[in-house]
Amino acid sequence: MERTDLTLAQTVLNAIADSILVCDDGGGVVFANPAARRFFKPYNLSPEGQPLAACLSIFKPEGRRELQNHLRTLQTALPDAAEQPEIILETETQVISVYAAAMPPPTGVRTPWLALVLRDVTRPFQATKSKSDFVSMVSHELRTPMTSIKGYISLLLQGVAGPLHPKQEIFLDIVQRNVDRMTTLINDLLDVSRIEAGKIQ
Amino acid sequence: MERTDLTLAQTVLNAIADSILVCDDGGGVVFANPAARRFFKPYNLSPEGQPLAACLSIFKPEGRRELQNHLRTLQTALPDAAEQPEIILETETQVISVYAAAMPPPTGVRTPWLALVLRDVTRPFQATKSKSDFVSMVSHELRTPMTSIKGYISLLLQGVAGPLHPKQEIFLDIVQRNVDRMTTLINDLLDVSRIEAGKIQ
Incomplete structure (x- = not known):
């Protein structure tokens, strides 16, 4: 992996409008891109260092339960990346489309980490x-x-x-x-x- | 920027189902994540090293023109990240939702680079x-x-x-x-x- 590619990846995550959260094998958020930080700010949440469950608590229970089941599946079996289902989460005012993917964990860890991509789809919805x-x-x-x-x-x-x-x-x-x-x-x-x-x- | 964060960003881009393309100030694709490489493969296109225009040629003209106008705006003025419009691109068989964002270019370059997030929305569409x-x-x-x-x-x-x-x-x-x-x-x-x-x- 080239150094320039690494910097580029970071710059991409800083630039995009989709919120990205990375969750470790213990269920804690270890990374949130600027869009994710902006998204959770009105809820007085700073995702990094929080349990993922705390971040998801802003959403209505139905979609949240579906997402949590899906995340458990991702951490126990590794499905084909192409078959990631879209999960819809709702707050009182926003509709969020979530795609989650399993990520290789650091050396020595067996449970996959998780990458969540949150997109605001309130208007089209x-x-x-x-x-x-x-x-x-x-x-x-x-x-x-x-x-x-x-x-x-x-x-x-x-x-x-x-x-x-x-x-x-x-x-x-x-x-x-x-x-x-x-x-x-x-x-x-x-x-x-x-x-x-x-x-x- | 920590080294771990940089590696993490790269790992996120490798894991997610959305296709990511990064385009430099000269209109060339300098980065495509694995999802993007998978997406363009059936069109016999390997995005990295290609002009962005060549990659976009697989889409119908209407959406393509709208996207190209938007990309020009992004490279000349820096709008608020929150106001990125969704642009719909169509091939004969697929419907793709694109969000584009301006990215800070490397030192010495004045024109912003571009990050494109392509999501397959064929089924909901x-x-x-x-x-x-x-x-x-x-x-x-x-x-x-x-x-x-x-x-x-x-x-x-x-x-x-x-x-x-x-x-x-x-x-x-x-x-x-x-x-x-x-x-x-x-x-x-x-x-x-x-x-x-x-x-x-």
Whole structure:
């Protein structure tokens, strides 16, 4: 390893916007790049020298548990680097995408160290969520007029509002078939929203 | 800077799944981490020693141009690290999110060097796109039965299929109002799809 490469690596970690944390085999943070220090500052945390668990305590429990399970797997088996899963961590105001990797520990240590890359994805995440929420809302709102249309067409066909001329009946039959077609499509939209809600929330 | 920190930085760059490229003031790639070497291998490119432009040639022109403009800005003015924009690059099969940062150059050089972090976001990107395509398709499909319903209700109200009893007319009026309400909602969905298509494609 050339000296220049080593300095370069350090300079890269100083420059990038992603937060990098390195955690030793004892679960302690031994390195945080400037972006990581900036990230944890509003939480009154200075990561270096802290247990990783203390740094992660700013996140909601769900994602934190998933990450901690994944970190345990990384320290016991060495999976292919290409298969690192993205884990989403949330604070009250921020959404963070985390990738973790096992790192060779110093000589004499058997448990791998861990490198965590934290990226702020609050903005793209919220944009997707707003869109999903909108589609979900519109799909639900479509049901009310649809139910009303369905009901009145059915009553008209039953002759509740008066007898029908044969041509009127034909027209109302066509309307009813189209109403059924729309109901199916709206249910498809609602299914997508439901699947999504189950995944995201 | 401690020697251990320098080695650690190098080890981090070796371990992480994100591709890192460092580009010097002359536009040449002077460093690529193992993930970056793996990423460019299927394109028969070994980034180190190549012009950055050669590495970027694997991506479609739109994102590439945006990135190159951004890199020029980074090398002429030093913006706040927190304001680095995400730039999306696409090949035929992959979607890559790029963050670029200016790096202090070696002593005697005035133009900043550049650190590029490339992350494969193909899977989340495609998931979002599939969902959007589905919503767009359903919204368009809703229009056909809607138009048919609207047309037949209007004909019935005009008495084209025969005269109406007052109660039938009241029912059909209610149906028509609900049809109008649905049309507005479906147009809202179509607007979202159109805005999205303009942004994504």
